[in-house]
Amino acid sequence: DQQVKQNSPSLSVQEGRISILNCDYTNSMFDYFLWYKKYPAEGPTFLISISSIKDKNEDGRFTVFLNKSAKHLSLHIVPSQPGDSAVYFCAASDSGGGADGLTFGKGTHLIIQP
């Protein structure tokens, strides 16, 4: 039973355009959400996060939107750059602010085409 789902295994976007990566979750206890980026042969790298008390968080070219009623979040990258090509993982936690293990989606492979 997958509690965090990324239904698009891959996504191809032209350089300079917007990339939108989607994530759905089923556990209503999740209250903190994160996006990680992973290059081959490296560990996941933290990108951006959002608490359930917010519906948007922005950091430079990256914006995460949270729709709690739909149990859906998305990561927007604009403009997309070749270095953004990587696998993006959505992750969630129900720790209420404390340390806890993360539940990950299976990832979306983003390919930025020149």
Added chain:
Amino acid sequence: DAGVIQSPRHEVTEMGQEVTLRCKPISGHNSLFWYRQTMMRGLELLIYFNNNVPIDDSGMPEDRFSAKMPNASFSTLKIQPSEPRDSAVYFCASSFEGGGKSDTQYFGPGTRLTVL
């Protein structure tokens, strides 16, 4: 500032052998996590420690797996005996609880384990 350090980066062993994976968390972090990544199941939490104490080991697949954290700067994940289905990439991550940015975990580069 050094990130999470894992060793070895690659391990190839034969079925039945004991395998020990090592992790050094980021200095000052008080939570440590072990994850496993496979094609079928993606990234799964195996176990995590807080202040060197195991908090949740419900993700450990079976008794062949064990993890220890003897001090704040070192943890091991041991598989004995190893089986081919244990082949995966094992990641260690650490975080600091209480710093206002909890749940932001920092990952090591992973250990790619192949059991023949």
